[in-house]
Amino acid sequence: xxxISQIAAGEVVERPASVVRELVDNALxxxxxxxxxxxxxxxxxxxxxxxxxxxxxxxELAVALRRHATSKISSLxxxxxxxxxxxxxxxxxxxxxxxxxxLLSRTEGDSHAWQLDGRSGELKPVARSRGTxxxxxxxxxxxxxxxxxxxxxxxELAHCIEAVRRHALVRPDVGFAIWHxxxxxxxxxxxxxxxxxxxxxxxxxxxxxSELLAQSVAVDYRSGALHVTGRAGIPDAARARADQQxxxxxxxxxRDKVLTHAARSAYEDVLHGHRQPVYALYVAMDPARVDVNxxxxxxxxxxxxSREVHQAVxxxxxxxxxxxxx
Ligand code: ADP
Ligand code: MG
Numbered sequence: 001x002x003x004i005s006q007i008a009a010g011e012v013v014e015r016p017a018s019v020v021r022e023l024v025d026n027a028l029x030x031x032x033x034x035x036x037x038x039x040x041x042x043x044x045x046x047x048x049x050x051x052x053x054x055x056x057x058x059x060e061l062a063v064a065l066r067r068h069a070t071s072k073i074s075s076l077x078x079x080x081x082x083x084x085x086x087x088x089x090x091x092x093x094x095x096x097x098x099x100x101x102x103l104l105s106r107t108e109g110d111s112h113a114w115q116l117d118g119r120s121g122e123l124k125p126v127a128r129s130r131g132t133x134x135x136x137x138x139x140x141x142x143x144x145x146x147x148x149x150x151x152x153x154x155x156e157l158a159h160c161i162e163a164v165r166r167h168a169l170v171r172p173d174v175g176f177a178i179w180h181x182x183x184x185x186x187x188x189x190x191x192x193x194x195x196x197x198x199x200x201x202x203x204x205x206x207x208x209x210s211e212l213l214a215q216s217v218a219v220d221y222r223s224g225a226l227h228v229t230g231r232a233g234i235p236d237a238a239r240a241r242a243d244q245q246x247x248x249x250x251x252x253x254x255r256d257k258v259l260t261h262a263a264r265s266a267y268e269d270v271l272h273g274h275r276q277p278v279y280a281l282y283v284a285m286d287p288a289r290v291d292v293n294x295x296x297x298x299x300x301x302x303x304x305x306s307r308e309v310h311q312a313v314x315x316x317x318x319x320x321x322x323x324x325x326x
Contacts, residue, residue: 012094015150016043016139017159019095023134024167025085026092027051030132033190034175037164042156042180044139044147052131055107061116061123064103067093085252092134098146100137106130161186162243165207166253169246169280172203197229204231204280208244212278217323219281221316226285226309228316232263233278234271244278249290251282254301259283262310266317281313 013019020037027035030053040046056064060071070089095101101118106128113128140147150156157180168176168188175190188206191199197218205213216233233244247259259281267277289304303309 012091013098015159016047016156017163019043019047019136019139020049020160021163022091022095023047023049024164026134027053027132028167028171028174029084030054032131032174036177036179037160038179039157039160040181042153043160044150044153044156045137047136047139048133050131050133052129055110055130055132056103056105057107058110058114058123061103061105061114062121065092065096065118095136098143099139099141102135103132104128104135105132166246168207169203170248170251170253170282172199201231212244217320219316219320221312221319223312223315226283226312228281228283228312230279230281232317232320234275234321246280248282249301250284250287252292253299255299256301258303258306258310259313262313263317266314266321270318270321279317281317283309283313285309
């Protein structure tokens with residue numbers, strides 16, 4: 001089972017940022033309102049993700065590290081409508097097979113937290129408020145070949161920040177902080193109210209800069225059961241960067257050709273292709289019409305009807321870009 005986990009890990013964990021993504025997913029699934037990520041050496045030496053979510057009961061700590069242990073799906077039908085980020089129960093087992101891991105957690109009813117050492121299985125009581133801290137040390141220690149493929153700490157750190165950014169842009173109701181080598185390098189405060197348009201705008205401005213927000217237009221377009229919201233940026237050509245394209249489907253960050261192409265087409269039609277598209281687009285749709293179980297990292301999706309989605313996104317962005325600006 002260790003070997004199978006290591007093979008699965010190869011698909012799920014490419015670099016420290018993959019671990020960050022999975023752990024933040026879990027924190028959000030647990031209902032966290034504050035997520036703190038601590039890194040050392042770009043995440044290679046340490047990734048610790050701390051949340052104030054529901055916690056893991058003592059008896060389930062060891063289970064959580066087992067392959068295909070998930071508390072999130074209880075029937076095949078659930079797969080049609082997964083509302084959680086995780087559902088395959090592979091991430092923790094995979095990470096545990098390629099790094100030194102510890103789980104530290106306290107649920108509402110506990111008087112203290114329990115810490116489980118992933119390698120020895122040792123369980124001991126520790127002090128902590130409600131929530132979970134997952135610590136991952138020395139990623140790829142047992143697979144020097146994989147470790148060799150990692151880039152410099154600065155590059156790995158940038159990827160880790162990007163992973164948190166992707167979560168932050170879709171959850172303005174959650175606060176995020178990133179520390180590296182003991183220094184606070186990013187902090188995005190939670191909106192006090194709901195995750196409404198104002199909260200989204202504020203978060204966009206915090207994460208990508210107020211300038212981008214000022215030079216963007218709101219996207220809000222419905223087509224049948226599809227709803228596309230977000231912001232399309234129209235910054236100076238010189239300032240636009242290729243890495244500022246964020247697309248989400250039902251709250252999940254995705255990298256998808258249909259969405260990218262649709263947005264790009266809209267920019268070409270309206271702005272005649274002179275600008276690098278910059279956007280954060282949120283597609284809300286019937287979960288039964290999109291398959292998120294395509295790839296272990298769940299970053300790819302498959303639409304039942306990709307033409308329908310393409311058209312909606314293209315029209316959404318076209319309408320926004322073409323609307324008269326104040
Ligand atoms: P999945 O997210 O697909 O269920 P994971 O391997 O990521 O699988 O996590 C395994 C299980 O561990 C989860 O189903 C959940 O029950 C528990 N878990 C992991 N991280 C947390 C967390 N931060 N807070 C509460 N429970 C967690
Ligand atoms: Mg998970």
